Amino acid sequence: MSTLRESPAWNALETHHKSVQKLHLRDMFAKDETRAERFTAEAAGWRLDYSKHRITDETLKRLFALARERGVEARRDAMFAGEKINSTEHRAVLHTALRAPADSVILVDGVNVVPEVQAVLKRMADCATKIRAGEWKGYSGRPIRNIVNIGIGGSDLGPVMAYEALRHYTDRGLQLRFVSNVDGTDFAEAVHGLRPEETLFIVASKTFTTLETMTNAHTARDWLQAAAGKDKKAVGRHFLALSTNEEAVNEFGIPSAQMFGFWDWVGGRYSMDSAIGLSTMIAIGAEAFGEMLAGFHAMDTHFRTTPLERNLPAIMGLLSVWYADFFDAATVAVLPYEQYLKRFPAYLQQLTMESNGKHVTLEGKTVDYATGPIFWGEPGTNGQHSFYQLIHQGTHLIPCDFVAFGEALNPLGRHHDLLLANVIAQAEALAMGKTLKQVKAEGAPAALAPHKVFEGNRPSSLLLAERLTPAALGALIALYEHSVFTQAAIWDINAFDQWGVELGKQLAVRVAGEIEAPRKSLAHDASTNAAIRWYRKARRK
Numbered sequence: 001m002s003t004l005r006e007s008p009a010w011n012a013l014e015t016h017h018k019s020v021q022k023l024h025l026r027d028m029f030a031k032d033e034t035r036a037e038r039f040t041a042e043a044a045g046w047r048l049d050y051s052k053h054r055i056t057d058e059t060l061k062r063l064f065a066l067a068r069e070r071g072v073e074a075r076r077d078a079m080f081a082g083e084k085i086n087s088t089e090h091r092a093v094l095h096t097a098l099r100a101p102a103d104s105v106i107l108v109d110g111v112n113v114v115p116e117v118q119a120v121l122k123r124m125a126d127c128a129t130k131i132r133a134g135e136w137k138g139y140s141g142r143p144i145r146n147i148v149n150i151g152i153g154g155s156d157l158g159p160v161m162a163y164e165a166l167r168h169y170t171d172r173g174l175q176l177r178f179v180s181n182v183d184g185t186d187f188a189e190a191v192h193g194l195r196p197e198e199t200l201f202i203v204a205s206k207t208f209t210t211l212e213t214m215t216n217a218h219t220a221r222d223w224l225q226a227a228a229g230k231d232k233k234a235v236g237r238h239f240l241a242l243s244t245n246e247e248a249v250n251e252f253g254i255p256s257a258q259m260f261g262f263w264d265w266v267g268g269r270y271s272m273d274s275a276i277g278l279s280t281m282i283a284i285g286a287e288a289f290g291e292m293l294a295g296f297h298a299m300d301t302h303f304r305t306t307p308l309e310r311n312l313p314a315i316m317g318l319l320s321v322w323y324a325d326f327f328d329a330a331t332v333a334v335l336p337y338e339q340y341l342k343r344f345p346a347y348l349q350q351l352t353m354e355s356n357g358k359h360v361t362l363e364g365k366t367v368d369y370a371t372g373p374i375f376w377g378e379p380g381t382n383g384q385h386s387f388y389q390l391i392h393q394g395t396h397l398i399p400c401d402f403v404a405f406g407e408a409l410n411p412l413g414r415h416h417d418l419l420l421a422n423v424i425a426q427a428e429a430l431a432m433g434k435t436l437k438q439v440k441a442e443g444a445p446a447a448l449a450p451h452k453v454f455e456g457n458r459p460s461s462l463l464l465a466e467r468l469t470p471a472a473l474g475a476l477i478a479l480y481e482h483s484v485f486t487q488a489a490i491w492d493i494n495a496f497d498q499w500g501v502e503l504g505k506q507l508a509v510r511v512a513g514e515i516e517a518p519r520k521s522l523a524h525d526a527s528t529n530a531a532i533r534w535y536r537k538a539r540r541k
């Protein structure tokens with residue numbers, strides 16, 4: 001048995017779960033007037049109401065005991081101190097250094113990394129300011145007005161999400177577009193209607209080897225050169241690189257002066273505050289980007305210094321463990337009631353699932369408990385008219401994270417009141433439900449009554465902030481980053497590697513070779529061979 005399942009705190013939780021499982025949120029609220037107040041905590045502009053979770057004071061006490069027993073605080077301190085906690089890649093994990101104040105000292109191998117971070121931020125700010133001022137000219141002398149970010153995974157999802165989330169603060173005179181998929185349609189549609197002479201490509205890739213990104217980057221270079229000619233200087237004017245691989249960047253034709261670097265201690269899914277955020281900075285300006293970093297940092301400080309009992313990321317992380325391991329809840333729904341956060345669930349999918357989708361411990365032993373749940377979601381209220389049915393009345397327990405803001409960025413009539421009414425009502429309906437007695441009292445015919453019953457007792461968190469600002473966004477993302485960290489520490493898994501993406505990548509290279517050399521013999525399983533043969537025929541037509 002694993003050390004986790006053998007631990008006294010875990011065993012205590014298993015026993016405790018048997019009694020909590022039978023409790024209904026309806027009764028817990030009815031019996032306890034202070035529940036909502038006691039189970040609400042605030043940090044960095046965010047208010048987390050976790051009272052609609054299937055927990056008691058005892059549950060929390062035991063979860064905090066588990067966190068302490070598993071050394072969550074010590075691991076957290078090790079991360080902030082720059083220790084090489086990404087053990088399989090022997091790397092420090094220091095996305096927190098990207099948003100640390102300029103006078104901080106954070107050492108990696110004895111070197112303070114903060115001045116390097118600040119130097120890159122300064123270069124990014126100069127570049128962003130120049131582009132925003134229309135001073136960055138394309139090959140024909142016309143100013144750049146279109147920015148196309150080419151990247152995938154962490155080199156795409158953060159920039160896209162942040163652009164959408166902060167669109168209210170963007171310079172509307174600039175068009176930002178994003179290309180990630182190796183499907184040529186993504187590139188074709190992204191450049192549709194753009195004038196090459198006014199278009200700047202940002203090739204964002206930590207490794208500068210990723211198949212999708214490099215394929216798109218080469219297509220972009222061809223697209224530009226078809227208009228500008230083969231002049232090397234044109235590539236220079238129309239391409240920037242965000243990477244850790246200077247050699248590959250230069251080889252592609254982008255000079256070092258147009259490359260913005262970062263470091264191996266920044267994981268892809270934790271990289272939106274690094275040079276990878278250049279498109280965000282161009283869109284919202286250096287000052288607002290700085291505000292976003294300050295929001296991240298405020299949550300970092302909260303996570304680092306606040307006792308677990310009032311620590312938002314720790315509480316959220318422990319609740320995830322509680323549901324995944326004790327209620328067998330396989331998924332978490334993220335439901336932002338804010339249209340600007342429409343890409344937030346997709347962003348969180350990489351953050352949470354690439355981090356905690358692991359089946360072995362740090363020592364390489366197979367786990368005997370569930371790890372990272374599946375994250376999914378859509379902005380409210382759209383989801384209410386599609387999948388909420390299952391959350392309310394289906395057979396799966398799906399903890400929900402509701403996210404909303406007090407102030408509308410686009411105040412229009414009753415819209416915001418209705419939006420907020422919906423998020424509040426959904427959380428209430430999920431928790432309280434509707435009994436058969438209530439249904440009957442409403443006069444439902446006997447045959448219909450069971451269909452109209454809402455069991456309730458379905459848990460949710462309600463995350464509220466005053467207004468969607470760059471700082472609020474930063475704090476929200478950091479909240480999830482550290483929640484993921486807390487979960488990984490409990491589960492004793494490495495949240496910072498992603499070996500699981502490798503096999504598919506390797507096989508794709510092999511299959512691509514076999515498709516493009518139709519005479520090559522095939523030695524896969526029969527189904528794979530048949531699919532390759534089918535496509536060999538299809539592409540000949």
Ligand code: F6P
Pocket residue numbers: 152153154155204205206207208209210213267268269354498501
């Ligand atoms: O394949 C997974 C991954 O390595 C992600 O972790 C990363 O964010 C993405 O690919 C892109 O990698 P890169 O920035 O090196 O192109």
